[in-house]
Amino acid sequence: MKPEAVSVLERFIANPAETRYELQVKLGMLDELAAEFFALIVFLCDDLLQLKPALTTTPASAAASRFFTIASKLPMELQMILCHRAVCSMKQNILQRDSECSCWGLVHVRQEQGFAFFCFLFFP
Secondary structure, three states: OOHHHHHHHHHHHHOHHHHHHHHHHHHOHHHHHHHHHHHHHHHHHOOOOOOOHHHOOOHHHHHHHHHHHHHOOOOHHHHHHHHHHHOOOOOOOOOHHHHHHHHHHHHHHHOOOOHHHHHHHHOO
């Protein structure tokens, strides 16, 4: 194994949560997750997504519902900051390319046929 891989494994054994977070930052995974949250908020604001009250039966789903309901009432700049803070990132903005990828990814997940699928394949 390479010395860097051994170092990462040793850090992971000592503190798994911190090491996982550091790797997510290095790999850009926090930016992607913040962009996915932002895309969900945009869909909610544009009435392309609705929160169903029946799905808020557990404390975690109720908290998620509250988060998205409150976030949908904020200005876009604060929505971006909130999405970053939700994933423990100190960034302020969500890049357009990350936002577009997340939005198209959600469209692809929600519609398996038709125009949205076509656009996802040809205009990533």
